[in-house]
Amino acid sequence: MNPNKSFKTWTTKNGVQITRIMGGRSNVFLCSVGGKHLLVDTSVPRLWSKLQKRLHQMGIMKLDYLILTHAHYDHAGNAFLIQHEFGARVVIHAHEEAFLLTGNNPIPKGTNFIVKPLVQLLGKIFLNYLRYIPCKPGFVIHSDIQLPDFGNTVSIIHTPGHSPGSQSILIDNEIALVGDAMFGIFKGSIFPPFACNVTQMIESWGRLLETEIIWFLPSHGSSNHRSLVQKEYLKRRESYQT
Protein backbone atom coordinates (compact mmCIF):
# COMPACT_ATOMS: atom_id res chain seq x y z
CA MET A 1 0.00 0.00 0.00
CA ASN A 2 1.23 3.42 -0.80
CA PRO A 3 0.95 5.36 2.49
CA ASN A 4 0.95 8.65 0.53
CA LYS A 5 -2.53 7.78 -0.73
CA SER A 6 -4.07 8.28 2.67
CA PHE A 7 -2.69 11.81 3.07
CA LYS A 8 -3.78 14.94 1.27
CA THR A 9 -1.05 16.18 -1.04
CA TRP A 10 -0.40 19.22 -3.22
CA THR A 11 2.18 19.38 -6.01
CA THR A 12 3.45 22.71 -7.34
CA LYS A 13 4.18 23.43 -11.00
CA ASN A 14 7.87 22.70 -10.35
CA GLY A 15 7.08 19.33 -8.77
CA VAL A 16 7.50 20.21 -5.11
CA GLN A 17 5.32 17.92 -3.05
CA ILE A 18 3.53 19.04 0.09
CA THR A 19 1.83 16.37 2.17
CA ARG A 20 -0.46 16.96 5.13
CA ILE A 21 0.72 14.10 7.34
CA MET A 22 -1.40 15.14 10.33
CA GLY A 23 -4.79 16.83 10.23
CA GLY A 24 -7.73 17.29 12.55
CA ARG A 25 -6.49 19.01 15.70
CA SER A 26 -3.49 20.72 14.05
CA ASN A 27 -2.04 20.24 10.59
CA VAL A 28 1.54 19.08 10.10
CA PHE A 29 2.99 19.44 6.60
CA LEU A 30 5.90 17.58 5.04
CA CYS A 31 7.56 19.26 2.07
CA SER A 32 9.94 17.27 -0.12
CA VAL A 33 12.28 18.66 -2.77
CA GLY A 34 14.93 16.59 -4.56
CA GLY A 35 15.44 14.10 -1.71
CA LYS A 36 15.44 16.77 1.00
CA HIS A 37 12.65 16.99 3.53
CA LEU A 38 11.30 19.64 5.80
CA LEU A 39 8.48 19.58 8.27
CA VAL A 40 6.25 22.54 9.11
CA ASP A 41 4.95 22.47 12.70
CA THR A 42 4.54 19.43 14.96
CA SER A 43 1.02 19.39 16.49
CA VAL A 44 0.44 18.83 20.22
CA PRO A 45 2.75 16.86 22.56
CA ARG A 46 0.20 14.09 23.24
CA LEU A 47 0.20 13.16 19.52
CA TRP A 48 3.96 12.57 19.38
CA SER A 49 3.85 8.82 18.74
CA LYS A 50 1.29 9.32 15.96
CA LEU A 51 3.52 11.91 14.29
CA GLN A 52 6.59 9.70 14.64
CA LYS A 53 4.70 6.75 13.12
CA ARG A 54 3.41 8.82 10.19
CA LEU A 55 6.92 10.01 9.33
CA HIS A 56 8.25 6.44 9.44
CA GLN A 57 5.31 5.32 7.26
CA MET A 58 6.43 7.89 4.70
CA GLY A 59 9.96 6.43 4.85
CA ILE A 60 11.32 9.52 6.59
CA MET A 61 14.11 8.80 9.07
CA LYS A 62 15.86 12.14 8.73
CA LEU A 63 14.54 15.68 8.30
CA ASP A 64 16.66 18.58 7.07
CA TYR A 65 14.52 21.25 8.74
CA LEU A 66 11.62 21.73 11.08
CA ILE A 67 10.14 25.17 10.42
CA LEU A 68 7.88 26.45 13.17
CA THR A 69 5.24 28.94 12.07
CA HIS A 70 5.26 30.12 15.72
CA ALA A 71 5.94 28.76 19.21
CA HIS A 72 2.42 27.87 20.48
CA TYR A 73 2.23 24.40 22.02
CA ASP A 74 0.03 22.97 19.24
CA HIS A 75 2.75 23.88 16.69
CA ALA A 76 6.02 23.54 18.61
CA GLY A 77 4.93 20.88 21.11
CA ASN A 78 7.13 18.13 19.62
CA ALA A 79 9.99 20.30 18.33
CA PHE A 80 12.54 18.93 20.80
CA LEU A 81 11.70 15.32 19.90
CA ILE A 82 11.76 16.01 16.14
CA GLN A 83 15.14 17.68 16.56
CA HIS A 84 16.59 14.74 18.45
CA GLU A 85 14.99 11.80 16.63
CA PHE A 86 15.10 13.14 13.08
CA GLY A 87 18.11 15.47 13.28
CA ALA A 88 16.07 18.44 12.05
CA ARG A 89 17.46 21.94 12.20
CA VAL A 90 14.71 23.86 14.02
CA VAL A 91 13.84 27.20 12.42
CA ILE A 92 12.00 29.90 14.37
CA HIS A 93 11.51 33.65 14.10
CA ALA A 94 13.60 35.74 16.53
CA HIS A 95 10.45 37.10 18.22
CA GLU A 96 9.44 33.56 19.27
CA GLU A 97 12.84 32.21 20.26
CA ALA A 98 12.43 32.94 23.99
CA PHE A 99 9.12 31.04 24.05
CA LEU A 100 10.66 27.99 22.40
CA LEU A 101 13.61 28.06 24.78
CA THR A 102 11.24 27.92 27.77
CA GLY A 103 8.42 25.83 26.33
CA ASN A 104 6.05 28.47 27.54
CA ASN A 105 3.91 31.05 25.82
CA PRO A 106 1.28 33.69 26.65
CA ILE A 107 -2.14 32.90 25.17
CA PRO A 108 -3.15 35.49 22.56
CA LYS A 109 -6.27 37.57 23.13
CA GLY A 110 -9.60 36.30 21.82
CA THR A 111 -10.87 38.08 18.72
CA ASN A 112 -14.60 37.65 19.28
CA PHE A 113 -17.13 38.02 22.07
CA ILE A 114 -17.14 34.29 22.92
CA VAL A 115 -13.41 33.64 23.00
CA LYS A 116 -12.37 36.99 24.54
CA PRO A 117 -13.91 36.48 28.03
CA LEU A 118 -12.97 32.78 28.00
CA VAL A 119 -9.30 33.62 27.52
CA GLN A 120 -9.47 36.16 30.35
CA LEU A 121 -11.15 33.67 32.64
CA LEU A 122 -9.27 30.47 31.86
CA GLY A 123 -6.00 31.73 30.41
CA LYS A 124 -3.95 31.43 33.58
CA ILE A 125 -5.35 28.01 34.47
CA PHE A 126 -4.56 26.63 31.02
CA LEU A 127 -1.06 28.05 30.93
CA ASN A 128 0.39 24.99 32.67
CA TYR A 129 -1.43 22.63 30.35
CA LEU A 130 0.03 24.42 27.35
CA ARG A 131 3.67 23.91 28.30
CA TYR A 132 5.96 21.67 26.26
CA ILE A 133 9.56 20.41 26.25
CA PRO A 134 11.82 23.44 25.63
CA CYS A 135 13.94 23.35 22.48
CA LYS A 136 17.04 25.22 21.36
CA PRO A 137 16.56 26.33 17.74
CA GLY A 138 19.27 25.76 15.14
CA PHE A 139 18.33 28.67 12.92
CA VAL A 140 16.79 31.95 14.15
CA ILE A 141 15.18 34.11 11.47
CA HIS A 142 15.62 37.89 11.70
CA SER A 143 14.41 38.88 8.24
CA ASP A 144 12.69 37.24 5.28
CA ILE A 145 14.86 34.58 3.66
CA GLN A 146 15.12 31.95 0.98
CA LEU A 147 15.78 28.67 2.75
CA PRO A 148 19.28 27.29 2.00
CA ASP A 149 19.53 23.80 0.40
CA PHE A 150 16.09 23.96 -1.20
CA GLY A 151 16.98 25.69 -4.46
CA ASN A 152 14.69 28.63 -5.07
CA THR A 153 11.61 26.80 -3.88
CA VAL A 154 11.15 27.67 -0.20
CA SER A 155 11.09 31.12 1.33
CA ILE A 156 10.03 32.34 4.75
CA ILE A 157 8.34 35.68 5.42
CA HIS A 158 7.35 37.37 8.67
CA THR A 159 3.54 37.48 9.04
CA PRO A 160 2.97 38.69 12.63
CA GLY A 161 -0.32 39.43 14.34
CA HIS A 162 -1.56 36.10 15.65
CA SER A 163 1.73 36.11 17.59
CA PRO A 164 4.72 38.49 17.35
CA GLY A 165 6.98 36.10 15.45
CA SER A 166 4.46 34.26 13.29
CA GLN A 167 5.94 33.39 9.91
CA SER A 168 4.68 31.87 6.67
CA ILE A 169 6.46 29.43 4.39
CA LEU A 170 6.05 30.08 0.67
CA ILE A 171 6.54 27.12 -1.65
CA ASP A 172 7.28 27.86 -5.31
CA ASN A 173 5.39 31.17 -4.96
CA GLU A 174 2.26 29.05 -5.37
CA ILE A 175 1.32 27.52 -2.00
CA ALA A 176 1.81 29.12 1.42
CA LEU A 177 1.83 27.38 4.80
CA VAL A 178 0.55 30.18 7.00
CA GLY A 179 0.25 28.74 10.52
CA ASP A 180 -2.41 30.64 12.47
CA ALA A 181 -2.18 33.87 10.46
CA MET A 182 -5.55 32.69 9.16
CA PHE A 183 -7.89 29.78 9.87
CA GLY A 184 -9.63 27.32 7.55
CA ILE A 185 -12.39 26.01 9.80
CA PHE A 186 -15.12 28.62 9.44
CA LYS A 187 -17.03 28.61 6.16
CA GLY A 188 -16.47 31.80 4.17
CA SER A 189 -14.14 33.31 6.79
CA ILE A 190 -10.42 33.10 7.49
CA PHE A 191 -10.49 35.12 10.72
CA PRO A 192 -8.70 33.32 13.62
CA PRO A 193 -10.35 33.22 17.07
CA PHE A 194 -7.08 34.29 18.75
CA ALA A 195 -4.64 37.08 17.90
CA CYS A 196 -2.19 39.27 19.80
CA ASN A 197 -2.59 42.14 17.35
CA VAL A 198 -5.45 42.02 14.84
CA THR A 199 -4.35 45.09 12.85
CA GLN A 200 -0.90 43.58 12.37
CA MET A 201 -2.46 40.24 11.36
CA ILE A 202 -4.57 41.89 8.64
CA GLU A 203 -1.47 43.73 7.39
CA SER A 204 0.17 40.29 7.15
CA TRP A 205 -2.69 39.09 4.92
CA GLY A 206 -1.83 42.08 2.72
CA ARG A 207 1.81 40.97 2.64
CA LEU A 208 0.77 37.45 1.66
CA LEU A 209 -1.43 38.84 -1.10
CA GLU A 210 1.54 40.76 -2.52
CA THR A 211 2.89 37.35 -3.59
CA GLU A 212 1.42 35.19 -6.35
CA ILE A 213 0.30 32.49 -3.90
CA ILE A 214 -2.91 30.73 -4.94
CA TRP A 215 -3.58 28.39 -1.98
CA PHE A 216 -3.06 29.33 1.66
CA LEU A 217 -2.82 26.29 3.95
CA PRO A 218 -3.53 27.14 7.60
CA SER A 219 -2.62 25.00 10.59
CA HIS A 220 -6.25 24.54 11.53
CA GLY A 221 -8.77 23.46 8.91
CA SER A 222 -8.59 23.25 5.15
CA SER A 223 -7.00 25.37 2.43
CA ASN A 224 -8.14 28.92 1.61
CA HIS A 225 -8.17 30.06 -2.02
CA ARG A 226 -6.61 33.42 -2.82
CA SER A 227 -10.03 34.87 -3.75
CA LEU A 228 -11.36 34.31 -0.19
CA VAL A 229 -8.23 35.81 1.41
CA GLN A 230 -8.56 38.81 -0.89
CA LYS A 231 -12.23 39.24 0.00
CA GLU A 232 -11.55 39.00 3.75
CA TYR A 233 -8.61 41.39 3.51
CA LEU A 234 -10.66 44.08 1.76
CA LYS A 235 -13.56 43.61 4.18
CA ARG A 236 -11.56 43.68 7.43
CA ARG A 237 -8.86 46.18 6.46
CA GLU A 238 -11.03 49.27 6.96
CA SER A 239 -12.49 48.30 10.33
CA TYR A 240 -9.17 47.44 11.98
CA GLN A 241 -7.09 50.35 10.76
CA THR A 242 -5.36 52.23 13.60
Ligand SMILES: [Zn+2]
Ligand atom coordinates in the same frame (compact mmCIF):
# COMPACT_ATOMS: atom_id res chain seq x y z
ZN1 LIG B 1 -1.20 29.82 17.56
